[in-house]
């Protein structure tokens with residue numbers, strides 16, 4: 081295998097990470113909920129317009145908190161896309177609830193809101209949406225549907241940090257939003273995430289779940305004279321070293337997002353001929369959506385084409401990747417969930433979607449090289465046929 085010259089993603093320092101970490105060490109507070117965690121929480125609340133934000137050790141942890149807060153139990157059902165990461169489903173399954181998998185829209189690869197009605201059952205309690213690549217789901221329709229049927233809306237916004245839907249930050253449109261700062265995401269802290277809460281009553285409970293089910297936070301604020309076990313919880317908070325790293329990334333988050341959006345725009349412009357010639361489909365951005373620029377993908381015409389293009393790029397030292405093996409047909413998905421009918425778009429997309437390299441420090445020249453290789457491969461393939 082030739083040496084990898086252009087990775088798929090690459091962790092990076094935005095500026096003051098090591099400085100803030102040494103500050104945390106000097107301050108002598110390394111466990112959770114210290115000065116950096118509070119700064120990060122406040123930054124998220126102010127920047128995103130969230131009523132309450134709580135850093136978590138991962139988006140997976142934030143989703144588990146959301147499942148607890150939504151009060152889901154055995155036999156309850158949660159409608160979600162099958163085309164997603166396993167954590168979206170696991171969080172609810174851990175509470176004994178059952179994922180009901182619906183198909184995605186062929187344009188955005190987001191949950192198809194027109195299929196909600198057919199997936200609804202007497203035990204449906206929530207809808208969990210995923211904003212694929214950082215492009216918003218049809219939240220107006222989804223939230224209206226949820227209101228009519230008394231369902232919670234939980235946003236897996238792992239891809240969608242700083243993305244917007246009709247002017248609102250994704251992750252703050254539903255009842256509960258979950259962010260990821262895993263090193264493969266846009267803004268990073270190695271492992272990391274956050275829960276965003278809109279409802280005041282849920283916000284108070286979130287604080288308790290976060291701190292092992294205790295009112296330790298109220299104790300720190302001097303509201304009670306000792307803290308005690310209030311309800312089921314766990315340890316969802318990150319340590320201060322993680323929060324210190326993240327604070328440095330937050331300070332550059334606007335610049336990081338702008339760069340990723342610019343890289344996506346360059347990909348789109350350079351690869352537009354493929355779409356014009358009917359060789360591949362590029363991502364869609366519906367009106368009212370401002371993307372986070374998390375993923376740039378191509379939909380190839382056939383699975384064999386994707387495999388051959390990935391192999392060609394790898395030969396040239398470029399890593400391109402497929403995405404999501406559908407959950408509805410996975411061993412655990414079959415056992416623990418159910419599919420709402422056929423999912424033809426999910427089945428097709430999971431076999432034809434190809435993600436191109438995209439990272440903050442990617443140069444214009446690197447992006448140009450990837451495009452040259454992709455366009456060259458299609459041109460040679462055409463000439464040969």
Ligand SMILES: *Cc1c(COP(=O)(O)O)cnc(C)c1O
Nearest residue numbers: 138139140165167238260262273
């Ligand atoms: C990355 C990701 C997660 C999990 O995030 P972690 O922070 O690694 O737990 C969940 N859902 C989606 C859609 C993701 O892309």
